[in-house]
Amino acid sequence: MRIAVPNKGRLHEPTIDLLERAGLHLENGAERKLYADTVDPDVSVLFARAADIPEYVADGAAEMGITGYDQVREARADTVEELLDLEFGRCRLVLAAPEDGDIDGVEDLAGKTVATEFPNVTRDFFADTGVDPNVVEVSGATELTPHVEMADAIVDITSTGTTLKMNQLAVVEEVLASSVRLFAREDVVDDSKVQEVRTALSSVISADGKRYLMMNVPEEQLEEVRDVIPGLGGPTVMDIADDGNGEDGMLAVHVVVDERDVFETITEVKKAGASGILVTEIERLVE
Ligand SMILES: Nc1ncnc2c1ncn2[C@@H]1O[C@H](COP(=O)(O)OP(=O)(O)OP(=O)(O)O)[C@@H](O)[C@H]1O
Ligand SMILES: O=P(O)(O)OC[C@H]1O[C@H](OP(=O)(O)OP(=O)(O)O)[C@H](O)[C@@H]1O
Ligand SMILES: [Mg+2]
Known part of the structure; x- marks a missing residue:
C-alpha cells in the first residue's frame, strides 16, 4: 500500500509529523526522495505536490492520499473516498x-x-x-x-x-x-491495511487535546470523586495492593479528560479526597 503525501508546502511537515505520531515511522526517506518506506513493510509513502495527490490516488500511483479537501474537489476525483478528517490545514x-x-x-x-x-x-x-x-x-x-x-x-x-x-x-x-483529509481509492477502502492506517491516524487525532489523569482515592471517597470527573466513558478504578503501610482501602482511579478541563478537575478531585494526582499526555487513543 502506498500513501501519497505533500512533498513540500505548508502541509508537508504536519503530515509527516502525523504519520510519525501514528507509529508509521519513515525509513530510507532522505529529503527530496520520491519514495520512503515505513516501519510497516506493507506501507510506503510517495511524495507529490498537494494539488496532484487526488489524481495520483485515482490513477493508481498510490492507494491512499493525504491532502486538502479543496484539492480533492478541484481534481474532481470521484473514484476516491474520504476516510478521515485530519483536522489541520483548515x-x-x-x-x-x-x-x-x-x-x-x-x-x-x-x-x-x-x-x-x-x-x-x-x-x-x-x-x-x-x-x-x-x-x-x-x-x-x-x-x-x-x-x-x-x-x-x-x-x-x-x-x-x-x-x-x-x-x-x-x-x-x-x-x-x-481541511486536510485522508482518502483512498474506492476499490481499496475495505482493505485491512487501509483500515489499519485509518485507525492509526484516527487514534492520534482522538488523543489530541486529551490528558490522562491518575490519582489515589480512599475507597469511601470514590463516589464523591466519580461525581466530579468529566471523563470519557467514566473512570477506570483499580484496587491498590495493600503495601502494609496502612494504605489499605486505597483505589487507583484513571481517567481521560479534555485538556481544557484538567485544571478544574484537579481542584475538584482534590477537594473530593484524591491524592497523588498525575497528569500525562496521551499519544494515541484507539476507540
Ligand atoms: N493559508 C492557509 N491556511 C490553511 N491552509 C492552507 C492555507 N493555504 C493553503 N492551505 C491548504 O494547503 C494546501 C496546499 O497549499 P500550499 O500553499 O502548502 O501548497 P502549494 O501552494 O501548492 O505549495 P507550493 O506552491 O510550495 O507547491 C491547500 O490546498 C490548502 O488545502
Ligand atoms: O488568510 P491568510 O492567512 O492570509 O492566508 C491566505 C493565503 O495563504 C495561501 O498562500 P501561501 O501562504 O500558501 O502562499 P502561496 O501563494 O505561495 O501558496 C493562500 O494562497 C492565500 O494567499
Ligand atoms: Mg500556497
Missing part, C-alpha cells in the same frame, strides 16, 4: 472582490471575470447559482488580478484573512470550507 475558499468596488453579491458577477487557482471548484460553485462569469485560471498571486484589470473578483484560499486585507479585498461569499 482554510476557506472564498469569492472575494475589491472592498470599494460594486460587487456585493454573486449576482453582480454576471458577465464579469473571476480569476482563480481552482477553476473547477469555481465553475461548480457558479453552476449552482445560475450566474455564469468568465473563469480564468492563474497559478498564484491571485489576489493581484483584480488590481491589474485581469479580473473583477477572485476565488482563493483564506485563513486569517491577512492576505485579502493587504490587497483590499473583501469576502463576497464562502465557496468551500477545507
Whole structure:
C-alpha cells in the first residue's frame, strides 16, 4: 500500500509529523526522495505536490492520499473516498472582490471575470447559482488580478484573512470550507491495511487535546470523586495492593479528560479526597 503525501508546502511537515505520531515511522526517506518506506513493510509513502495527490490516488500511483479537501474537489476525483478528517490545514475558499468596488453579491458577477487557482471548484460553485462569469485560471498571486484589470473578483484560499486585507479585498461569499483529509481509492477502502492506517491516524487525532489523569482515592471517597470527573466513558478504578503501610482501602482511579478541563478537575478531585494526582499526555487513543 502506498500513501501519497505533500512533498513540500505548508502541509508537508504536519503530515509527516502525523504519520510519525501514528507509529508509521519513515525509513530510507532522505529529503527530496520520491519514495520512503515505513516501519510497516506493507506501507510506503510517495511524495507529490498537494494539488496532484487526488489524481495520483485515482490513477493508481498510490492507494491512499493525504491532502486538502479543496484539492480533492478541484481534481474532481470521484473514484476516491474520504476516510478521515485530519483536522489541520483548515482554510476557506472564498469569492472575494475589491472592498470599494460594486460587487456585493454573486449576482453582480454576471458577465464579469473571476480569476482563480481552482477553476473547477469555481465553475461548480457558479453552476449552482445560475450566474455564469468568465473563469480564468492563474497559478498564484491571485489576489493581484483584480488590481491589474485581469479580473473583477477572485476565488482563493483564506485563513486569517491577512492576505485579502493587504490587497483590499473583501469576502463576497464562502465557496468551500477545507481541511486536510485522508482518502483512498474506492476499490481499496475495505482493505485491512487501509483500515489499519485509518485507525492509526484516527487514534492520534482522538488523543489530541486529551490528558490522562491518575490519582489515589480512599475507597469511601470514590463516589464523591466519580461525581466530579468529566471523563470519557467514566473512570477506570483499580484496587491498590495493600503495601502494609496502612494504605489499605486505597483505589487507583484513571481517567481521560479534555485538556481544557484538567485544571478544574484537579481542584475538584482534590477537594473530593484524591491524592497523588498525575497528569500525562496521551499519544494515541484507539476507540
Ligand atoms: N493559508 C492557509 N491556511 C490553511 N491552509 C492552507 C492555507 N493555504 C493553503 N492551505 C491548504 O494547503 C494546501 C496546499 O497549499 P500550499 O500553499 O502548502 O501548497 P502549494 O501552494 O501548492 O505549495 P507550493 O506552491 O510550495 O507547491 C491547500 O490546498 C490548502 O488545502
Ligand atoms: O488568510 P491568510 O492567512 O492570509 O492566508 C491566505 C493565503 O495563504 C495561501 O498562500 P501561501 O501562504 O500558501 O502562499 P502561496 O501563494 O505561495 O501558496 C493562500 O494562497 C492565500 O494567499
Ligand atoms: Mg500556497
